Structures are given as structure tokens and as C-alpha cells.
Amino acid sequence: MLKTALAGVRSHARRLVGTVLAAVLGVGFVTGTLIFGDSVREGYFQEFARTAQNADAVISSPSPEDVSRISGLSTVEEVDVRVVASLPLLDREGRPFTNFGRVGVAVPSGGPATLRAFDIEGRAAAGPGEALLDKETAAHLHYAVGDTITVLDSKGARVGLRLVGLMDFGVSKALSGTSVVGLPIPEITALTGTTEINEVAVTARPGVSPDALVDSLRTVTGAKVITGDQRRIDLANEATAVAGQLTFILLIFGVISLVVAVFVIYNTFAILLVQRIRETALLRCVGATRRQVLGSTLAEAALVGLVGSVLGLLLGVGVAHALPIALTALGNPIHDVIVAPSSLLIGLITGVVSTVLAALLPALRATRIPPMAALRSLPLTPAGRRALPRALLALLVGSLGIAVTVFGWRQSDSQAGTFVIVAGGCIVFLALLIASPLFIGPIISAAGAPLRPLTGTAGRIAIANARRNPGRSAVTASALMIGIGLMALFSVLISSIQATADVQIGLRYPVDYVISGLRHDSGESVGLPPALAEKLRSRSEFTTVIQTRAVPMRIGTAGGAVDGTVGSVSTTTGDSVLVRAGRPWAQDLKPGDTITVSLRDKEFPLTVTGFTEEGIPGDGDIDLQISWEALTRIAGTGDAAAVMVKARDGVSAVASRDILEELRADFPLIDIGSIADLSDDLEEQVAGIVALFGGILGLTVLISLFGIANTLSLSVFERTRESAMMRAIGLTRGQLRGTLLLEAVLLGITAGSVGVAFGLIYGRIVVLKAISVIGATIAVPWSWLFGLLAMAAVASLLAAVLPARRAAGASIVAAMSDT
């Protein structure tokens, strides 16, 4: 029977092209994601491994005294002290050189060559006034050895340093994009005020085993000591975990595209086997068993899957090369693409198995063809549709989905609730897919109704044809439905989040500008000294100056003290103590309870007055929000997280902005954002996310188009004689083409509108739940949604061009004699 399968593939090669392409895209994306994941993991691994390279033991966070004791040990050969301290570098114009809003760092320059993470071109910085700079930044700012660079010390003073060498970090991208200044350790302490040591890596004297080394180290330090090997294993695990998360998200999209591909493949086989009913029946007549018919069909599917998957693997390698370009902004280390055999194997197996599974149902149906069908001359109509069981099943699944959604809606925890709602949405969507053969006909008619006067008979025939086989139309449309539905959902979600943020900013802080500190490499913001706010208060151009502040403290809870952040806004007074809702330790708290915070070993009892779901401008992650007076009482005066100002009426935007810009002379590490800018920034970020998800989901739309092209060319094929008859009695080529194109457009619009409707409803529900606490503002991006609908229509139109041309170009006589 393998021979028949091969012959089947050969004789239907053209009709299988779409199927193969669908498999190619699905497998390509899955494989691409896996390969990309491997590459990212390897990137992280190399990155991390560099820090453990050659080390026999690693000591975490030792004190400076520990370091001197370690250096004195007889078991220790070389010592590399690792410090990463925030040290802003100024560019030639005197502005801080930043990477995504983060300022640069300083690292020790004088470690032993075997242990340090970089090579030096030139020589190590030996004393005060000398420095190294990383090659990347040097090239960017056009600095060379001998030039003088300027850094800002911890007090904000400018310090000039002479470049004596450049640091080459090789493949490591850990500090890529950030300026890295190499200094002797005492200079780092002097400039940044940091005495904290991240870790110390040591090598053993010849003849000393790593274990003996670790034992000797433990005698001189209380800090955590592990062997270099252990460190390398830990790093490998960490790399896997980090890369795994990213791969997981991408894989979800890969699976979605694969599911769409399965729909397309199922569809093709279903149609193909209906067309081959007579062939199959003939096989049965000459003695093929049902098992052989099934085997032959599945073998054919496996073959198609294999070809598609192999091509998909090639595509996957391409995708793996392209993904880093799309994801550079996420700041992952970039590594050369690693094509692991396991990824290829998984891609291959997934492709073949899903193709065979997709073909299973149609193949089983084919086995039920009686040998007598070979003798029947009438074209077989699809078996009677069982509308009632289908409706009941859809109703059952739909109710389950709605029940899950309602359950999620009632969850008190918004995050868990959102997940449950999303799961409910998936089930409802499944119900939609099950029910689609029942409702797709009326929707097609409704979509076609406004076109009727324009298109006349062609339109009526197109609608009738699209409705002719609702099962098939539904499967064809469902592939597109999934893609459009997801895109619609994301666009509602994202634009609502943006709108909510806009409204919140505007509502709560009627200010014009927000001044915040640039961020250290660690992600922490540079504080804004009280002098900055004082200076602004002294200006008559501003009516309102609000400070916010966040102070790390220990927070006493029922389960012991935890590290937390206490925040405040300078407009608040009194005794209000708001606990951030959703914190695990805050679950049993209620207003009136006492909560104790401690700072510098002093304890302060506070009485809880309520709960809040929000952070404060400048720090979204605070655990407690107390009044400004209370915070000042506990922590004294200190740097602000953000300063917000409102200009007096009549002061022009240019004038107020100029005043703020002048601040930079005294406070270089500030970021000045107008509320309008903030909104723009947000919009830009949102646009970026939309583009990324849109691109990925666009792939599913692309796959579904193959399905539409497939279905159409197959139904054109089925209708060859019918079309010829129509041409004979007076349908022009143009009208025939128009009919088919219109049929495709109707299908596209139908699928698109169901998808958009789903996205609209669930997008809303998800938004309302996910950001329920701050009162979500729903924004429906109508233009986007109509764009999606138009895209579905246009894309379907394109998919139909070739089949329509082929049908219109066919000779009437040849088509009529076709059997």
C-alpha cells in the first residue's frame, strides 16, 4: 500500500503544496523557537561561564577584611576581586551616557589575566587618575588610549580620568551597551563610595585540590564558599532557567501556529479524500481492506508531514537567526545559532505526528467508503450533517467556558483570576469552533448582503457557494479565526492598558513634568536630592512641586520580618498607612492592625488604615504607603524617587522646560519627562509590543491563508464541470473570477468578524479583571480592528487569486469532458 500512498502524493502533488507549506510554517516556527532557546541558553551559559572560568573556588560577598585574609592563604595562588559599582560616564557633551536609561558601571582593572572577564589593550590602570574603558563605548564615543574621560562621583562631582587601556569583553554581552570603566579597587571605593565586594574568585596553588582550597578558605571567612565546578553547574542551571522562560512564551506562539497548521492540513485531507472517493472505492473493489486504505492515507499524510517538516527545519534555522533581531531590545545575550539535534528531532516528530493526527479523522472516514461508491456516477455529497448533536456539544463546551470565565471573574486575586479567564476564553473559543458550521452560513449571507446590489448574480452565486459546505467553510475560516481573534484580543488588551495608564497619570497627578533619576546598572534609580525640589519650589514659574520617596525597610509580619519598601508622596499628611494589597504577608491584615517597620535597628509601630493597589510615581513596587510626615519622622530627610511639577498658567512650555533643563548643571543624572512625553513613551512601547505579537500572530494568519487558498482551489477543482456549465450558459470569465474572489472575501470577512468579536469581548473581560483594582479604562482600537477585518478580507482575496485565475482560464469543453 506504500506504493499507492506514493502514487497518491505524486498525482496530487499540486494540491498538497498548501498542506506542505502549512506544515513548513508550523514546524519552522516551533523548531526556530527551540533552536533560538538553545542559542540563548548557550549565550547565557558562556556569559556566566566566563565569570567562573579557571576559578577553583568562588567566595560570595566577602568583606574587605576577608579578602586580605584570603590573599594571605598559602593554598591560594591568584585572587580576582569582583566589584560592579554604578559610575556614570559623561559623553563629550557632558551628558550621562546611558543604555535604556541606565548609567554605566566601574569594575576593578587589575585582576590576574587568568581570572578576569576581559582582555586589556594597553595596560591596567595603576593609580588615581588612570582608567580603562570598554572597547564598545570607546568606539561609540570616539575615545582612544591617552584621551581623558569624565565620570561623576557619588557626590555628583565631575572627575577626569586618563585612558591607559581598553577592555575587550569578547563574546560576553553581560555589560554590553553599558559603559564600563576599569579602575583600581581603591579608586572605585573613592569615586563610588562602594565597599561592597560582589565576589572573589581564586585559583589553587599547584598540588592543592579544590576541596582542600575550599576548606582552607572556610577557616578565614564566614562568607559562602563554593568550588569553581559547583559554580559552573549553578550557572548552567541559571542559564537554562532564564532561557527557558523566554523559550516558553515563544513556544506558546509556536504551538498556536502549529494548531492552525493542523486545521489547514485536516481540511486539505478531508477535501482530498472526498475527491478521491471513487479511487478509494475502486481500491476497495479490487480487494483493499479498510486497514489498507487507512494505512495508505496515513502513510501519505506522514510523507507530506515529513517533507513539510524537513523544509520546516530549514525555515526554523532561519527563524532562529531572525528572532534575536526582533528581541534584542529584551537584552538577551546573543550567541551564534546553535542547531541541536534534539531541537531538530522534536520539530520533525511534532510535524509528522501532527500531520498524521490531522489526517486521521478524514482517513477513518475514507475507510467507511463502500466499494459500491466506485459505480455511482453522481458526485457524493458530504454525509448528512448532524446539526443537533453539534449544537448540543457546542452548547456544553460553551457553557463550561462561560462557567470557567465567571469563576475567574469572581476570583479575588486579579492575576489568578485573569489566568482562569484566559482558560475560559480558550474553551469558549473551542465551542465557537465546534459551532461554527452552524452559524457560518448566516454570517456569510449577512456579510454578503451589503455587497449584493454591487455584485449581482456573481455575488449571489458566491454566497451560495460559500454556504454550500458549511463544515468545510467553517474549518477553513477557523484557522483564520484563531489568528485574527488573538490579534484582536491583544490589541484591545494593549490599547486598554495604555488608556488606563494615561487616565491614571492624568487623574491622579495633575502635573506637567515628572523628574526622575537615571537608573544605576542594578536597575535602582539615582535619588533626587532634597535640594532639587527646594530649587524648584523657589521658582515662581511652578505652582506645584510634589516629591515622592521610597525607603527600603524591614517590615514585621506575622511570619517574621521581610525586606520591603515604604513609600510616600509629599502631599500626604496625617496617619494614613496603606498596605499594598496582594502581598502574601498582608493577607490576614485588616484596618486597625499594627504593623511594625524597622530602619537602622529602630522599630516604628504603624496602624494600618487601609489597602492600596498602587505604587507611587518613581517606584511602582512599594509595600506600604504612609504620609510624608510619617516617613520623614522615621527616615529623616532623603533623596526623592521622583519630583513632579506643574507650571503656572501663562508660563509657556518652552520656558518651563528651559528652567528644568537648567537643573542638569547641578543634577546631571536626571531624566525630565513631560506628561505628554510619558504618554508618547508609553505609546511607543505599546507599539513595539503590538508589532512583536502582531508579527508572530501574523504567521498564523499566513498559515491560515494557505488553508483558504487550498480550500478554494480544491473546491474550484470540485466545481470544474459546474463552472464550465455556467460559462456555457453565459457566465463571463470575469464573472467567474469575481465569483470565486468574492467567495474568498466573504469567508475572510466572516472569519475576521468572528475573531474580532471574540477578541473584543474577551479582551474587555481580561482587561477589566487584570487591572480591575485601579479601575480599568477600556479602549477599543476600532481602527486597528477594522484594519484586521480588512486584512482578513484582503489576505483571503490574495489567497484566491491563483485558484480564480486557473478556473477562469480553463477551456469550457475540456472542463466539461473532465471526469
Place this chain on the structure above:
Amino acid sequence: MALAVTDLVKVYGDGDTAVRALDRVSVAFEAGRFTAIMGPSGSGKSTLMHCAAGLDTVSGGSVQVFDATGVPTELTALGDTALTRLRRKRIGFVFQSFNLLPTLTARQNILLPLELSRSKVDESWVRAIVDTLGLADRLGHFPAQLSGGQQQRVACARALITRPDVIFADEPTGNLDSRSGHELLELLRRSVRELGQTVVMVTHDPGAACFADRVIMLADGRMVDEISSPTTDLVLDALKKLGG
């Protein structure tokens, strides 16, 4: 005169593999008459019909359709769209099978040519045809709900609806049982007698050919015989002569 072909040549393929399906065939089909085209397989009878009806291109010669006032239109000079429009209005077809659109009701199928040309529906004419063909109670049915004979009658009604200059019927009884076949042929004859239609039918069934006023015999792409007022015996004899 409703239709005339003159020196019609149709060659399939070229060079060594060229097949001359029609070799200088000239024949005129008078208006208001029922003509049958017969001949063994491969004689060119279907090709003649396809060329005469403007479904296929010709390699040489002329095909002229005459309107009611006797003005001729040369089909071989028309482009595809003009030809399609001409077929739509002036030529009717009844095929052996696949005559009807399964998605349309009997009535919609009958009116399809009018819809395609966006012509007005003459309800009294529709009624006359439907009554003649006995389809009055079947108009709302879909083709799948009709018997084979009923489907062919609907096809006849569709061919008649535009009052074409000529109706071509290609083995119209090929898929019917003999009783339905007889009924259909009788209806074709009545449409000639009572409605003044011109009908050209291709058939290989001598019994069917007898319903015609005149039978034209084709063999090897040439017209070889012609029988006026045919009977089954006459037709069988003529066929025997051809078959040798």
C-alpha cells in the same frame, strides 16, 4: 435559417500528433426544426456541437448564428466575452449531466441566464415554459430533491427562458431511464412544434434521434449522410453502413 457552419475545420494538436476532428463540414440548421447529429464515437459530433455553439474555437471555416430577422453573426470573429454574452442571450444548452447549480432552486436555475445578463423576467413566459414542462410544483426544490428526469426538464426550461436562436442538447437523455428519456425528447419536440424553437441534439441513441425532424450523420470528421423524417430503422441502417 438559425445557424450555419461552412467549411468548418477543427484540428487538435499539431505536427505528427495532429488530429483532424472536423474536416470541412458544412451544414445549415433551419429555424423551427429539430435536428439530431449522430455518428460513432470519435466521429466529431460533439466537436461540431461545441464549435457551432461557440464553446470551442475553430481551426478554420465559419459559424453563423441568425437572429429572428435573418441577420447573421459570425461567431469565429468574436472574443471570449462577446461570445459569452452571445451564448447567454441567443443559445441555450441542455447537457448530459451537471446541468444545474446545486445551490440554487429550480426556479433560480431556470432564471439564471436572465440574471447573468440582468434582463427582465417575463413571468408569463416563465409560466408557459414551466407549465409545458410540468415543473410548476417543483420550482422551490433544489436539484438534489429532483429526479434525474425532472433535473433535465429544469435544464430545458433554462435553455428556453431566453428564447434563444438555437438550443443545443448534448446527449440529454444519456443519464435517464427510458421513460424519462422519452418524456424529455417529447418535450424537446413540443418546444419545436409549439414554441417554434430550433433544437440541435447530439446523440448516439437511434431511438432518440427519431424524435428529430432530420438526422445528420458524421464519420471521421465529415458529414456522410442525412436523413429527413427519420425512423429507428432508417437510422440503424445508416449507422450500420458507417460501422461497416
